[in-house]
Amino acid sequence: MQAISRFLQNNLGRFWLGAVYLFLYIPLFFLILFSFNSTRQDGIFTGFSTRWYLALLNDSRLVDGFFLSLKVAVITGTLSTILGTFAAFVLVRYSRFRGRSLFSGLVSAPLVMPEVIVGLSLLLLMVAVQHAIGWPERGVTTIVIGHTLLGMAYATVVIAARLREMDRTIEEAAMDLGCRPAQVFFLVTLPNILPSLVAAWMLTFTLSFDDVVVSEFLSGPGVTTLPQVIFGYARRGVNPSIYAAATILIFTVSCGIIAYSISTLRTQVRREREIKAAERAELAIRL
Amino acid sequence: MNLEKWSHLRLGKRFVIGVPFVWLLIFFVVPFLILLRISVTDMGNGVDPFAPLLQAIDGSWRITLKYQNYLSIFEQADKDGAMVWWDTIYLEAYITSVKYALWTTVLCLFLGYPFAYFIARAKKSIQPALLMLVMLPFWTSFLLRVYAWKGILADQGVVNNFLLWLGILQEPLLMLYTDISMLVGMTYVYCPFMILPLYATLVKMDFRLLEAAHDLGASPWNAFWLITVPLSKAGIIAGSMLVFIPCLGEFVIPSLLGGAENIMIGRVVWDEMFSSNNWPRAAALAVVMVLFILVPMAIYAHYGAERDAMAED
Numbered sequence A: 001m002q003a004i005s006r007f008l009q010n011n012l013g014r015f016w017l018g019a020v021y022l023f024l025y026i027p028l029f030f031l032i033l034f035s036f037n038s039t040r041q042d043g044i045f046t047g048f049s050t051r052w053y054l055a056l057l058n059d060s061r062l063v064d065g066f067f068l069s070l071k072v073a074v075i076t077g078t079l080s081t082i083l084g085t086f087a088a089f090v091l092v093r094y095s096r097f098r099g100r101s102l103f104s105g106l107v108s109a110p111l112v113m114p115e116v117i118v119g120l121s122l123l124l125l126m127v128a129v130q131h132a133i134g135w136p137e138r139g140v141t142t143i144v145i146g147h148t149l150l151g152m153a154y155a156t157v158v159i160a161a162r163l164r165e166m167d168r169t170i171e172e173a174a175m176d177l178g179c180r181p182a183q184v185f186f187l188v189t190l191p192n193i194l195p196s197l198v199a200a201w202m203l204t205f206t207l208s209f210d211d212v213v214v215s216e217f218l219s220g221p222g223v224t225t226l227p228q229v230i231f232g233y234a235r236r237g238v239n240p241s242i243y244a245a246a247t248i249l250i251f252t253v254s255c256g257i258i259a260y261s262i263s264t265l266r267t268q269v270r271r272e273r274e275i276k277a278a279e280r281a282e283l284a285i286r287l
Numbered sequence B: 001m002n003l004e005k006w007s008h009l010r011l012g013k014r015f016v017i018g019v020p021f022v023w024l025l026i027f028f029v030v031p032f033l034i035l036l037r038i039s040v041t042d043m044g045n046g047v048d049p050f051a052p053l054l055q056a057i058d059g060s061w062r063i064t065l066k067y068q069n070y071l072s073i074f075e076q077a078d079k080d081g082a083m084v085w086w087d088t089i090y091l092e093a094y095i096t097s098v099k100y101a102l103w104t105t106v107l108c109l110f111l112g113y114p115f116a117y118f119i120a121r122a123k124k125s126i127q128p129a130l131l132m133l134v135m136l137p138f139w140t141s142f143l144l145r146v147y148a149w150k151g152i153l154a155d156q157g158v159v160n161n162f163l164l165w166l167g168i169l170q171e172p173l174l175m176l177y178t179d180i181s182m183l184v185g186m187t188y189v190y191c192p193f194m195i196l197p198l199y200a201t202l203v204k205m206d207f208r209l210l211e212a213a214h215d216l217g218a219s220p221w222n223a224f225w226l227i228t229v230p231l232s233k234a235g236i237i238a239g240s241m242l243v244f245i246p247c248l249g250e251f252v253i254p255s256l257l258g259g260a261e262n263i264m265i266g267r268v269v270w271d272e273m274f275s276s277n278n279w280p281r282a283a284a285l286a287v288v289m290v291l292f293i294l295v296p297m298a299i300y301a302h303y304g305a306e307r308d309a310m311a312e313d
Helices: A002-035 A051-058 A062-094 A101-112 A116-134 A140-165 A169-176 A179-212 A213-218 A226-236 A238-287 B011-039 B070-076 B087-122 B127-139 B142-154 B158-166 B179-202 B208-215 B220-231 B233-248 B252-257 B264-272 B279-312
Strands: B054-057 B060-063 B076-077 B083-085
Touching: A002 B087, A002 B127, A002 B142, A002 B179, A051 A062, A051 B158, A062 A101, A062 A140, A062 A179, A062 A226, A062 B011, A101 A140, A101 B011, A101 B158, A116 A140, A116 A213, A116 B011, A116 B264, A140 A179, A140 A213, A140 B011, A169 A179, A179 A226, A179 A238, A213 A226, A213 B011, A226 A238, A226 B142, A226 B252, A238 B127, A238 B142, B011 B279, B070 B076, B070 B087, B070 B279, B087 B179, B087 B233, B087 B252, B087 B264, B087 B279, B127 B179, B142 B158, B142 B179, B142 B252, B158 B179, B179 B233, B179 B252, B208 B220, B233 B279, B252 B264, B264 B279
Parallel strands: none
Antiparallel strands: B054 B060, B076 B083
């Protein structure tokens, strides 16, 4: 008994980490496993097959939803990153203007507002506007607006964090050398915060590609995003085609993240090597 | 502090501030005002989904504000037609939502605190990889991960099959569409939101303090409660709010993993809007939901300000 308790005490950390990681990864494991199941039966693996992947390709609702979601997510990612860059600039650089506290409150409010309320209130706005001027029809435009409202808040957080870290002396140097503000921004600031723009784009793309609630409120007849199709299927019962879609998604995301990590690691290594080389050069000159 | 007047700003600066400001005003502030406005009107007469705010009555324009949408949250007629207080489906949905949000927060804290603590104490070199592993599922679809639990917890699902096979169970345990599936799903989805802020505060802690406490004779248990927990208060509060607030308005998880008993307020707003077509009541329910969110947000903001003040010292 004592041996067991001592063992637990020494390995509690590993045990706890392992258990929580297991909890986090078990659903992904079963999504992948059952996507290769030979029958519709859930919970028992009856044999290997790829029939659900074929069924997925032949399901026009899923395929159409995929392309619609892709389109919405690309537009949302781009718009959110642009608006987020503006908002991050205001938050980090412009500390004094009337309405600043209102502005910073508004920027972060969509982060904590329940999506149901964002969706509902935007729907009410769209209905009112459409009533008045006959535009926009509920569809891609309205979904993009809804997603961008949320995406901008996330993009701002990511970009503002990078902007705060940035060394401002190089901007000052550029200005001393005669750059106009716009030139400073495009030639100095933008390349410096570029990694955060990429991260913000990826994050908002993912958010949009995955969103159900806002899309459910703002989509119109005949416009159904991929998550909406999946949500509809999921509420009705088990459909292994969704497992197949999930497996493809998990695979794509993993590849993307691994590629991103490798590329950031590489730049880091290269930068370190350059710094070392510079130091060595300096040393050589001094000697 | 002297604030710059709008008219004194440079044109470029005006543009940079103006673009996101106008966007937020049009698509965040105005919709909320419309929500408020609709919540205080009647249902419309057939064509319009809600009555106009401004009406011409006896030749003069009047604003009519109706509060019965709010009243109906707390009051409804029983089968004899008498008005009964407190016992409404709406109030019940709010209470259910708060209950699940609280339980999920507690469960996430229970799982996440030791987890974040052990990551913070792991070798510095492997910490980024351990955190990456927490974030990785977050990048794959939330919807699909919730859906996976449906297959795992179903009567014929993985867990039941496994327990039946082991002989622990004689007949399948009912887990899907109950409190179990709801709490598992919500804890699963929101756990990373608890872990990350906890890790952020714990990793900054000076673990030599624990050694000092040990040298002065404190038991590990006492040292944990007297040193580690108070020092990570900011992380506990931030994590709890990041879990509690979105849980309160959760829509997808109760739809997929909840049964008829587990109706949360997000779902009720949806049904009121699209099934009953009662827009004013949906709006009123949403406004009250925001009030529910404001309390934890105020706590969060309060401690956030305190934390910033401490950081500046």
